[in-house]
Amino acid sequence: MKDIAGKVGVSTALVSYVLNGLEKEKRVSPAVVEKIRAAARELNYKPNQIARSLRSGSTNTLGLIVADIANPFFGQLARVIEDEASRFQYVVILGSSDEDCAKSASLIDTLLDRQVDGFILVPSEGCAEQVELLVSRNIPVVLTDRYLPGIPAHAVVLDNYGATREAVSHLVGNGYRRIALVAYASSLVHMQERIRGYCEAMDAAGMGANKLVETVSYDSAKADTEKLVAALVKEQKTEAVIFATNALTLFGLYAVKKHNFRVPEELAVIGFDGNEAFDFFTPPLTYLRQPVEAIGRESVRILLEQIRGELHQTVHLELKHQLVERGSSGKSPGVD
Amino acid sequence: MKDIAGKVGVSTALVSYVLNGLEKEKRVSPAVVEKIRAAARELNYKPNQIARSLRSGSTNTLGLIVADIANPFFGQLARVIEDEASRFQYVVILGSSDEDCAKSASLIDTLLDRQVDGFILVPSEGCAEQVELLVSRNIPVVLTDRYLPGIPAHAVVLDNYGATREAVSHLVGNGYRRIALVAYASSLVHMQERIRGYCEAMDAAGMGANKLVETVSYDSAKADTEKLVAALVKEQKTEAVIFATNALTLFGLYAVKKHNFRVPEELAVIGFDGNEAFDFFTPPLTYLRQPVEAIGRESVRILLEQIRGELHQTVHLELKHQLVERGSSGKSPGVD
DNA sequence: AAGAGACAGTTAATCGTTTAAGCATACATT
DNA sequence: AATGTATGCTTAAACGATTAACTGTCTCTT
The missing domain is CATH 3.40.50.2300 (Response regulator)
Structure with a gap:
């Protein structure tokens, strides 16, 4: 961005406005808009998502913790979730818990450190407190495939x-x-x-x-x-x-x-x-x-609604088997 | 960190030194070390990896692009890679290309924007230029399962x-x-x-x-x-x-x-x-x-060596079938 | 008494963005 | 002429960490 600003001879603020499509609201002159666009193209500018995340507080990243990604059921689920997430410019970080509470806890920690915007979680036995902690900290979570009774977390499960x-x-x-x-x-x-x-x-x-x-x-x-x-x-x-x-x-x-x-x-x-x-x-x-497809899609949908703050009750979705x-x-x- | 510094009454620099184990080199007094440690524990301090990444330029994140994570072969491979990566404090962002060049290109772009430290890539047909571009930009890459002749990228494949x-x-x-x-x-x-x-x-x-x-x-x-x-x-x-x-x-x-x-x-x-x-x-x-296990393990090993700058020739590993x-x-x- | 060296800390820049607030200038209105 | 307001741009703080460079004190040596 600095390079673009330097090349065009404006401040980085203007560059940011233009590149984020705010040229109207911020009343940037058409001539400058064009120059900035051209310079960005010429310099092959790619925004640094890390910097953006630091500033904005959101990473556009989801944490997905399943029991074992090598299990085809979870593989399929991961695939659906990946596709659905990418439709909304989200990216998925993957973890396998092996149904092990300690592993699951350390995965959650790792992903929290990395500021994921939310979790899709296949909870393991005895991990209720972990999930409870997430919920109480207001971190978006959707439980998938299983849920934890008594814990007010959204869930998408089979009937x-x-x-x-x-x-x-x-x-x-x-x-x-x-x-x-x-x-x-x-x-x-x-x-x-x-x-x-x-x-x-x-x-x-x-x-x-x-x-x-x-x-x-x-x-x-x-x-x-x-x-x-x-x-x-x-x-x-x-x-x-x-x-x-x-x-x-x-x-x-x-x-x-x-x-x-x-x-x-x-x-x-x-x-x-x-x-x-x-x-x-x-x-x-x-x-x-x-219904793996539906489970994955609904999980992402609910998680994103939660992230956007549009969800005000706890959703418990039960999908039919066949x-x-x-x-x-x-x-x-x-x-x- | 600010909170810790405030609580103990020191600058954030000292807090950083102590929390990164540099108290010896930076000669922090034992009393202060203890106070900082205590405060960190008390405030349940978790480092923000995003900020750390922005500063350090490395995200401790690997991009894994396979043809389709729902395919059990790639599921198993992903599992091995995930485990191996986590041994070295790396995390994996996942993508499925569907053997489609355009998808693969957009995945690579997305992951580059997110500053992954390197790629483990199952290249699709006709994607040679993409990989070449990565290599020429000096971005660590390991090709897995397949390689691209004429392109000087490390590869781990079957015999x-x-x-x-x-x-x-x-x-x-x-x-x-x-x-x-x-x-x-x-x-x-x-x-x-x-x-x-x-x-x-x-x-x-x-x-x-x-x-x-x-x-x-x-x-x-x-x-x-x-x-x-x-x-x-x-x-x-x-x-x-x-x-x-x-x-x-x-x-x-x-x-x-x-x-x-x-x-x-x-x-x-x-x-x-x-x-x-x-x-x-x-x-x-x-x-x-x-030998899925070995393929995954070696891919991670080679990628990490490359990231650490320890690798000076192009490695082409051919593992035996059974x-x-x-x-x-x-x-x-x-x-x- | 002066200088060297160890010791324990602080300051401030930096990473790459975003964005609130401010500053000129030009033009229109009374 | 004074005021208001639209226009177009800049400044600088902020996000949360890291780290080079610096500042004081002491203590020891000669």
Whole structure:
């Protein structure tokens, strides 16, 4: 800017006005406007966003913290968020928390130091205070994929209760009675809601006695799920299983494959989220699809409204799942 | 900082010295050091990285531009890069180019405006000038996954030639003769190298006459690949096919599934990169695994060395693939 | 007693923008 | 002629850190 000002022979203030389109309000003479524009082009002027941010207090940067960007579900989500953010001249800084509170806290700190304008956060278990702190400091936040009850933060989540509920109904409709749910041992509401949907649907179908919710811990999920699935079939006489997340579904499928269980004759399976692997499993997997596009878009929209100060109540958006019916949950062999 | 200085009754200079660990060199009295530390803690002082960046000229931020973060290969890569960067207090701003030059250019511009310290770039076709411009402006760049011949930029890529070459050898060893390669119609070197590896291996095996390289365009890859695979089997009497990327492999598998071709009896298949779907395909897919971890780690290492000014030649790193042998490329039915 | 050197701090410029406030000059109005 | 106001531009502070250069005191040496 100094160079431009020097070249044209005016002050940097005028340059700033012109380059920001304020030439009308600030009554810059047309001749000077042209000279400044020309000089800017000639010198290939690029504004320094860092300086601008320091002055303006806003960085046009969003912090996105997911559990793991290598997980395709979060990859897709990140993509939608990136695209949507860029439509509004925002840029995304990325972080993976590994469902780990300490990591999540340090990511939040790092991004705060960098003055991000707001966060899209997939909160981990036990991180409620972190989020609460952000909210109480009036830092724009949208929780995505999960929310934290009792914490007045905007959230965009799946209709988790309805999703597992429909999965159960679907299985019951196809003649399955002994239906199990494999979930993470997590107090996070999205997981609890998936469990509740399962339980209430089982009760409603008069199969409360058959309820079986098995949980595995995040850190040993793969091995645990494998043992679990074998036990379900061999010991519990389970006829159908619903997996409560994308990763759990995959772990479960590895187990099914390893033990060569026939699907759906020996064990019907319903997965979560969606994954190309679901398509190539034999038979293709029935699953509960999340509206990733909408989740990402709405998250950005709400966050930006919040940043612009246009939002005055706490928004809680619950988006509908879609049951994709395929071979893995076909009619039970017990039924005609 | 002003608050701390005010509270302790010293200048901000001293506060800066102490908080940056320069109390020894700058000979700050122990008493004051303690007071400043205490005040900083009490006021919960967080340095403003934007201000620091403006002053120091470095943002501790890397720009990562991949083709599409929703693609699991790039998701994994991003994850490795994120982790590695954070070990050195760097943060990653993410962008997806969709293999589109214009998008890539605008991403680079945006990130330059934000003064990123360097780029990790998956270059798209025809973007050579963009990269050249960065290099000539002395902006640290590492090309990843692909490189641009003739452009003196550091690069970390797969041993593409060796990979397809081994795939062919493996198939030939198992008795296949009519082996095709499905690749993107792209002039990018990584693709050309994969093609070259295939061709030379075919020639070396005395099957030059059977060479068949089919290409599809990025934008219509899914539909094209589907038609292509059907034609290969039905018209070209192809016995085995190698797919040159992750996405192409998936598209190919959808076709194989749709037409119910038996693998490997009717068509042997070798995939690229790795994907959970490969595990659940029946039979599991033989594929050329990329060392994603190493690619990401080395890219960050080289970029940081460059940023620190420690790098004086152009580094071109070629990492070895690994052939994961499984059922989809088993012995040809024509052999014993 | 004078000079050197260590010690402990302050001042003010700087990074690249933005923007409120001020300053001339010209012209129109009474 | 005095006043008002529109026009066109400049000045300088501010954002929050970093850091070179400087200013005082003491203490020690010769």
